[in-house]
Amino acid sequence: MKIIIDGDACPGISIIEKVAKTYEVPVIIYCDINHFIQSDYSEVKIVDSGFQSVDMYVMNETKQGDIIVSQDYGVAAICLSKKAKVINPKGYIYDEQNIDRLLEERHISQKIRKGGGKTSNPKKRTEDDNLRLEKNLIRIIRE
Numbered sequence: 001m002k003i004i005i006d007g008d009a010c011p012g013i014s015i016i017e018k019v020a021k022t023y024e025v026p027v028i029i030y031c032d033i034n035h036f037i038q039s040d041y042s043e044v045k046i047v048d049s050g051f052q053s054v055d056m057y058v059m060n061e062t063k064q065g066d067i068i069v070s071q072d073y074g075v076a077a078i079c080l081s082k083k084a085k086v087i088n089p090k091g092y093i094y095d096e097q098n099i100d101r102l103l104e105e106r107h108i109s110q111k112i113r114k115g116g117g118k119t120s121n122p123k124k125r126t127e128d129d130n131l132r133l134e135k136n137l138i139r140i141i142r143e
Contacts, residue, residue, distance in 0.1 A: 001141070005042070006058050006070035007031035011125055012089045012133050016069060017041045019137045028061070030054045067140055073102045085140045090125065091132030093140070 003020055005013060007029040017039065020027045027042035032049040047053050055075050062068055064083035070076055076086040076094040086094040094102070109119045 001025060001065045001067065003027045003067045003069065004058055004061060005029040006054055006068070006072060006075060007037050007044070008035055008054050009071065010069060010089050012069075012130065013037070013039070013042075015130055015134050016137060019134060019141070023138075023141045025067075025141060030057045030061075067137070073099065077103060085143070087133070087136055087140060089133065090129040091134070091136045093136055 003016060003025055005016060005027065007013065008031050010029075013029065017027060019025075021041055027039075029037055029039065029042045029044045030047060031037050031044065032047055032054050034049050037044050045057070047057050055070075055072060058068060058070060058075055059078045059082075062079045062082050062084045066079075066082075066084040068075070068079045068084050068086045069089060070079075070086065071088045071090075073094070076088075077099050079086050080094060080096060080099055088094065112119055
């Protein structure tokens with residue numbers, strides 16, 4: 001088991017690393033050349049910039065039993081099909097019961113925006129998000 005982080009837009013890396021150290025789980029962070037991430041614990045892999053380049057590396061490196069941290073529903077769906085556990089940076093767990101609904105909601109939002117409409121912006125990160133991430137990541141590791 002390893003934790004793979006889609007690092008291009010992932011708050012909470014310090015929380016993930018703290019939990020990973022406690023349970024001695026290796027961490028790999030993927031980011032593109034436009035982001036600067038340093039870590040004393042995780043292995044940071046820098047990939048070319050480009051549309052979904054980090055996503056492709058995350059999906060291709062995922063193996064059964066890995067834990068993936070990503071806020072991208074498409075990445076989550078593919079990693080779930082590889083029998084990985086997937087959690088977003090706010091601590092919400094993606095699973096077979098909710099991923100189809102999330103993908104459908106994303107599709108509807110894209111259609112609204114493409115038609116000139118507006119959709120709501122993501123909510124700002126809160127301390128509850130940090131606590132949920134830590135709690136649910138520990139739960140996934142222990143499973």
